[in-house]
Amino acid sequence: MPRVRTLVQLRSAVARFRGRGETVAFVPTMGALHEGHLSLVRLAHRHADRVVVSIFVNPLQFGPGEDYTRYPRPAARDRALLAREGVDLLWEPAVTDVYPPGDLTRVHVAGLSDVLEGASRPGHYTGVCTVVTRLLNAVRPDEMWLGQKDAQQALILERMATDLLIPVRLRRGPTVREEDGLAMSSRNAYLSHAERQQAVALSQGLAAAWILMRGGERNAQRLAAAIRREWDGYPLVREDYIAVVDPHTLEPLKAVRHEALVAVAAHVGPARLIDNFPWRGR
Amino acid sequence: MPRVRTLVQLRSAVARFRGRGETVAFVPTMGALHEGHLSLVRLAHRHADRVVVSIFVNPLQFGPGEDYTRYPRPAARDRALLAREGVDLLWEPAVTDVYPPGDLTRVHVAGLSDVLEGASRPGHYTGVCTVVTRLLNAVRPDEMWLGQKDAQQALILERMATDLLIPVRLRRGPTVREEDGLAMSSRNAYLSHAERQQAVALSQGLAAAWILMRGGERNAQRLAAAIRREWDGYPLVREDYIAVVDPHTLEPLKAVRHEALVAVAAHVGPARLIDNFPWRGR
Numbered sequence: 001m002p003r004v005r006t007l008v009q010l011r012s013a014v015a016r017f018r019g020r021g022e023t024v025a026f027v028p029t030m031g032a033l034h035e036g037h038l039s040l041v042r043l044a045h046r047h048a049d050r051v052v053v054s055i056f057v058n059p060l061q062f063g064p065g066e067d068y069t070r071y072p073r074p075a076a077r078d079r080a081l082l083a084r085e086g087v088d089l090l091w092e093p094a095v096t097d098v099y100p101p102g103d104l105t106r107v108h109v110a111g112l113s114d115v116l117e118g119a120s121r122p123g124h125y126t127g128v129c130t131v132v133t134r135l136l137n138a139v140r141p142d143e144m145w146l147g148q149k150d151a152q153q154a155l156i157l158e159r160m161a162t163d164l165l166i167p168v169r170l171r172r173g174p175t176v177r178e179e180d181g182l183a184m185s186s187r188n189a190y191l192s193h194a195e196r197q198q199a200v201a202l203s204q205g206l207a208a209a210w211i212l213m214r215g216g217e218r219n220a221q222r223l224a225a226a227i228r229r230e231w232d233g234y235p236l237v238r239e240d241y242i243a244v245v246d247p248h249t250l251e252p253l254k255a256v257r258h259e260a261l262v263a264v265a266a267h268v269g270p271a272r273l274i275d276n277f278p279w280r281g282r
Numbered sequence: 283m284p285r286v287r288t289l290v291q292l293r294s295a296v297a298r299f300r301g302r303g304e305t306v307a308f309v310p311t312m313g314a315l316h317e318g319h320l321s322l323v324r325l326a327h328r329h330a331d332r333v334v335v336s337i338f339v340n341p342l343q344f345g346p347g348e349d350y351t352r353y354p355r356p357a358a359r360d361r362a363l364l365a366r367e368g369v370d371l372l373w374e375p376a377v378t379d380v381y382p383p384g385d386l387t388r389v390h391v392a393g394l395s396d397v398l399e400g401a402s403r404p405g406h407y408t409g410v411c412t413v414v415t416r417l418l419n420a421v422r423p424d425e426m427w428l429g430q431k432d433a434q435q436a437l438i439l440e441r442m443a444t445d446l447l448i449p450v451r452l453r454r455g456p457t458v459r460e461e462d463g464l465a466m467s468s469r470n471a472y473l474s475h476a477e478r479q480q481a482v483a484l485s486q487g488l489a490a491a492w493i494l495m496r497g498g499e500r501n502a503q504r505l506a507a508a509i510r511r512e513w514d515g516y517p518l519v520r521e522d523y524i525a526v527v528d529p530h531t532l533e534p535l536k537a538v539r540h541e542a543l544v545a546v547a548a549h550v551g552p553a554r555l556i557d558n559f560p561w562r563g564r
Contacts, residue, residue, distance in 0.1 A: 104392045105445035137447040163387035165419040
């Protein structure tokens with residue numbers, strides 16, 4: 001699997017694909033890959049001739065007290081996993097490849113960036129939008145694949161690509177889960193054995209809400225209360241938020257009508273975990 | 283001269299150039315064209331196979347009390363001028379072509395955007411950066427031409443293109459002047475006869491500073507004072523700022539060493555005019 005570091009190398013590798021008339025799908029990652037990432041690579045392969053993956057732990061999307069320095073970086077393992085998936089090009093830029101000396105430019109999506117994850121992590125989505133704009137300008141793919149697990153991130157980047165007239169199609173792959181339901185996340189690696197067992201609370205809570213909705217419940221407060229009740233059985237899980245929101249505006253819903261995003265965040269030991277499910281009325 | 287309005291039309295026209303292996307230079311304008319714009323078109327022609335010009339009066343870069351609605355829009359005259367210059371493609375987007383419904387995304391260059399023009403016009407450069415990112419994503423040119431008259435704008439957009447890894451080369455054309463020295467500007471059209479005569483104060487002041495610098499003066503306060511003294515003879519000219527700054531950081535200089543930007547802004551009747559000269563030590 002070809003690996004490149006600099007912008008010049010990346011562009012000439014992509015230009016070779018383009019010169020043969022091949023389409024390009026892009027999967028941006030921060031490494032520490034799991035089945036969620038690999039499922040996006042497989043989806044990307046099905047929809048484009050070439051798949052480009054980036055591994056870049058973006059300092060700008062981490063807050064001052066967050067886990068930038070200790071974020072896992074298992075480079076050799078990540079490369080082996082991507083090679084096995086037949087990735088056509090791996091881009092591993094240095095920080096200065098993405099943030100040129102003297103960098104001052106930021107990209108911000110108003111409103112959507114200030115709620116849920118954005119409320120708990122000020123500046124996080126400005127960091128995400130700023131880096132993804134750069135990655136897209138570097139790779140210039142036809143498609144970019146994002147995970148539904150980070151639903152707010154996907155929504156914000158869809159809005160950004162539309163607004164900035166970036167000629168790329170954004171696509172989402174479904175959340176991939178462990179056998180007990182825990183959403184796959186690089187941050188699951190932070191969990192002790194006991195915390196790992198209790199982390200199932202997030203998906204269990206969502207499952208409880210889902211069952212209520214299937215049964216006709218539409219009241220957001222009662223749905224949130226059901227999730228909270230579920231979490232009561234897991235003392236290592238500390239709620240950050242439980243939200244029932246409009247999936248396009250992220251505004252809180254009092255009652256679910258046609259569509260909703262049910263999203264949760266919680267601290268479990270040293271890890272801050274998120275999960276969600278999209279609801280479409282039936 | 284082919285004219286297009288929508289993004290789809292624009293992209294297919296540019297794709298035809300690209301399909302023939304032709305290079306593309308881009309000159310973004312707000313219309314109300316003068317010799318300054320046309321000089322950029324001529325420079326663009328010399329450096330690329332095809333020249334694309336946009337005319338778009340960008341609402342986002344005008345402040346609440348500014349001249350967005352009364353900004354001149356002589357469409358037929360502009361088209362004739364560009365056709366005469368052999369422009370290969372004119373893009374005249376509607377506001378909704380550049381700002382899709384529900385738009386929330388902004389691009390900002392910190393620091394550089396807050397001084398000089400940015401201090402007098404809050405939000406102006408966020409509007410400029412936001413629109414130019416979109417125009418560049420739409421046209422995807424090899425080169426973009428900007429005027430030295432808007433030196434701060436050119437600097438900010440150069441910074442932005444570098445930071446966001448936009449694969450475009452930014453180039454500046456020199457300020458084009460009327461016979462008496464007044465820098466060409468679409469806003470000169472706002473001037474009454476008496477105001478037009480006094481507007482020469484801006485270039486006269488800069489000329490006075492230039493002569494002092496040629497003579498060895500390096501003290502920024504004395505250079506500003508010389509410009510102010512010159513302006514004393516023009517009662518219709520109200521100073522906004524007179525600045526001697528580092529041309530890369532826009533930070534005020536006490537003494538000029540190798541490089542400087544000497545920049546002025548003044549109200550002349552209903553118009554707010556700017557002018558500048560770059561200094562390179564010799």
